[in-house]
Amino acid sequence: MPAKRQxxxxxxxxxxxxxxxAWRYPGAWPDMNFSIAHMRQCIQTxxxxxxxxxxxxxxxxxxxxxxxxxxxxxTITSFEPFTLLSALSQVTENIGLVATGSTTFDAPYHIARxxxxxxxxxxxxxxxxIVTTSNPDAALNFGMDELMEHGERYERAREFYDVVTGLWxxxxxxxxxxxxxxxFFLDPTxxxxxxxxxxxxxxxxPLNIARxxxxxxxxxxxxxxxxxxxxASETAEAVFTxxxxxxxxxxxxxxxxxxxxxxxRSAEHIKILPACFVVVGDTVEDARQKRAKLDSLVNYxxxxxxxSIALGTDASKFDPDAPLPEIPESNQSKSGRERAIAxxxxxxxxxxxxxxxxxGYSGLAMVGTAQTIADEMxxxxxxxACDGFTVMFPYLPGGLDDFCTQVxxxxxxxxxxxxxxxxxxxxxxxxxxxxxxxxxR
Numbered sequence: 001m002p003a004k005r006q007x008x009x010x011x012x013x014x015x016x017x018x019x020x021x022a023w024r025y026p027g028a029w030p031d032m033n034f035s036i037a038h039m040r041q042c043i044q045t046x047x048x049x050x051x052x053x054x055x056x057x058x059x060x061x062x063x064x065x066x067x068x069x070x071x072x073x074x075t076i077t078s079f080e081p082f083t084l085l086s087a088l089s090q091v092t093e094n095i096g097l098v099a100t101g102s103t104t105f106d107a108p109y110h111i112a113r114x115x116x117x118x119x120x121x122x123x124x125x126x127x128x129x130i131v132t133t134s135n136p137d138a139a140l141n142f143g144m145d146e147l148m149e150h151g152e153r154y155e156r157a158r159e160f161y162d163v164v165t166g167l168w169x170x171x172x173x174x175x176x177x178x179x180x181x182x183x184f185f186l187d188p189t190x191x192x193x194x195x196x197x198x199x200x201x202x203x204x205x206p207l208n209i210a211r212x213x214x215x216x217x218x219x220x221x222x223x224x225x226x227x228x229x230x231x232a233s234e235t236a237e238a239v240f241t242x243x244x245x246x247x248x249x250x251x252x253x254x255x256x257x258x259x260x261x262x263x264x265r266s267a268e269h270i271k272i273l274p275a276c277f278v279v280v281g282d283t284v285e286d287a288r289q290k291r292a293k294l295d296s297l298v299n300y301x302x303x304x305x306x307x308s309i310a311l312g313t314d315a316s317k318f319d320p321d322a323p324l325p326e327i328p329e330s331n332q333s334k335s336g337r338e339r340a341i342a343x344x345x346x347x348x349x350x351x352x353x354x355x356x357x358x359x360g361y362s363g364l365a366m367v368g369t370a371q372t373i374a375d376e377m378x379x380x381x382x383x384x385a386c387d388g389f390t391v392m393f394p395y396l397p398g399g400l401d402d403f404c405t406q407v408x409x410x411x412x413x414x415x416x417x418x419x420x421x422x423x424x425x426x427x428x429x430x431x432x433x434x435x436x437x438x439x440x441r
Contacts, residue, residue, distance in 0.1 A: 004415045007381055008271055008388030008430060009408075010053040010098065010240070011046050014075050015039060015084065017399065018392050019277070019361050020306065021297030023074040025395035032396050033078045036087060042400055043088050046095055049404035050418050052429050053096030053127060054088070055220075055240065055390060056081040060105050060138035066316065069305035082114045089122035096426035098127035098220055103157040105133055105142045108203055111160075112167035115217045116209045124213035124425035128164075129220040130235065132157050134336070154227035156200040161219070161235045163203050165438070166194045168216050170206030172440035192439040214427045215435040224252070233259030237432050238271045240390050242339060242363045249274055249364075249385030269432055271387040274380075277365040279394045280402035284368045291367050294394050295356065303359025307351065310340040310358055320352040339363075361392065370406040378416060 016022060016032040023030045032038050043054050063076045070076065078084075081099035089097055097118060101111045111128070119126035132153035139147045148156070175190035194205030221236035223229065232239050233256060243249040252274075257267040279294070281287025300320075307315040311327050318325060324344045327337065343362060344354045366373045380386045393399035411417035422429050 005381070007377065007411060007417050008238075008273060009051050009417065010055045010096075010238070010273055010388070010390045011042075011051050011400070012055050012057065012240070012275060012390045012392045013042070014057045015078055016074055017395050018075065019294060019298075019394055020073065020075070020302045020359050021294050022395040022399075024297045025294055025398075027398050028395040029397065030074070033074065036084075038396070039079075039084065039088060040091050042397060043092055043095060045397070045400060045404050047092050049408045050421060051095055051391075051404075052388070053098045053426060054085075055098045055127075055129065056085055056100065057129075058100035058102075058131075059135065060102055060133055061135050061141050062137070063135065063305075063309060066301065066305065068301035069299075072299050072302050073305075082118060085118060085126075086121055089118065089125065092125075093123075094125070094421045094424065094429070096125045096127055096218065096429065097122055098129055098218070098426075100129040100131050102131050102133045102138075103160040104148055104153050105138055108160050108163040108201060109167065109205075109207070112164045112207050113209055115164075116168060116207065116212045119212035119214055119217050120210070124427070126212070126214070127218035127220050127238070127426055129222060129240070130157060130161060130231070131222060150225070151227055154223070154231055157231055158234070159198045159200050161231075163194070163196050163198075163201050165216055165435075166196060167203070167205050167207040168212055169437045169439050170194065171211050172437060173211055173215075176210055190440060211437065214425050215437070218426050218430065218432060229256055229259060232256055232270070233263045233265070236270055238273055238430065241272065241274050243274045243385070244339070244343070244362075244364055246380060246383060246385055249380060250383055253385050271430055271432075272385075273388050273390045274386050275363055275392055276377075276389040277361045277363060277392040277394065278373060278403055278407065279365070279367040279399065280370060280373065280406050281368065284372060287367045287369065290394065291365070298356065298359040300352070300355060300359075303355035304351070306358040307340065307355045310336045312337055315351065315355070318351045320355070321350050323348070324351060324354065370410040373407050374410040374414060374416070377411065378414065381416065 029038050058081045085097040085099050115126050115128050136147040170192050172190035176186050177184055191206055196203045218237050219235055220238045221232040222240040224241055243252050253272050260267050260270045279287045279291045281290055304316050366376045412419055
């Protein structure tokens with residue numbers, strides 16, 4: 001009998017929980033965002049549970065929300081991801097370290113150098129989450145009056161990817177000979193000068209660090225718009241996506257996998273990992289009570305700010321007890337706007353009700369016992385809706401501990417998840433090939 005296909009599990013860390021009420025939950029760490037001791041404890045727990053990766057999300061600005069919401073939000077500030085993951089690389093051995101790097105507001109040479117450095121520091125565990133950045137306030141922090149148009153952001157991102165991967169291939173794997181007797185440290189014939197001049201970018205190269213241990217850090221992508229899925233199919237090796245139900249998950253999975261094959265790549269070399277908010281209880285009712293308690297800690301000012309961010313417009317002016325009015329398109333995240341509008345229409349929610357949902361967490365949620373959560377994960381996996389999940393924890397450390405000590409053993413008992421890591425690098429553990437150098441064979 002063939003072995004059961006294994007789930008892949010990444011932990012979404014912001015670095016605290018994404019839920020607005022998480023920091024107020026009984027027993028939670030209110031100071032999670034800036035406590036290296038708490039971060040270390042969480043990532044080591046995840047590594048003991050054999051998680052594939054610690055996924056560090058990032059912002060390039062304080063989120064655009066009114067003061068009443070701002071003063072209650074725990075997700076608006078955090079460590080710079082490379083600094084944090086570099087530190088965490090030294091207290092872990094196997095878990096992948098995925099950081100967000102913006103293609104709109106950073107330079108490709110910086111991104112290439114930082115990720116190559118993280119890959120070497122961690123022994124081959126780095127991953128780059130390619131993000132185009134949809135927060136308009138970020139533009140104001142980087143010398144721009146307004147956000148670059150959505151389609152143009154993705155065109156720049158595609159060129160940015162080509163430049164970064166080209167820089168990673170600046171040196172052949174054996175370029176650094178370090179021959180003490182001859183005095184030759186490197187072989188200059190095994191150095192490639194990129195000399196890129198494109199529509200958006202001009203970068204000479206070469207990169208001033210050896211080729212990453214993995215060849216390239218693992219490429220992760222999160223866009224769900226048509227432009228985002230096109231970028232994913234051409235570049236990504238793991239996709240973080242928000243799909244609210246099994247039917248939507250199957251449709252997204254089939255779409256991205258078919259696009260990947262159409263782009264000339266193997267569908268096996270792109271892992272679809274939908275976001276999944278997980279609340280574990282001793283009984284289903286216990287888990288539901290935990291979720292209800294958590295949601296009750298969300299203030300309306302924060303909840304309506306979440307709606308504003310999702311829609312790309314000021315939702316505080318809407319009648320809270322009426323349905324959403326017609327919402328014009330904005331230059332922010334198109335997929336986030338579409339999901340919020342669809343949720344409101346599908347469940348006939350008032351603005352207040354929609355705010356309560358978005359203010360906590362409105363996407364795919366599995367709320368139950370270790371057994372019922374494993375049942376749902378198995379159903380998604382077997383139906384061809386995912387290759388695994390990007391797990392979001394309701395509060396820290398309790399919600400993370402519950403998943404690692406209860407759900408993971410149940411998945412292992414069913415033969416759905418590893419008992420030990422397959423290799424030392426993130427690519428080995430995800431079952432991804434090491435890319436060949438574009439310039440040296």
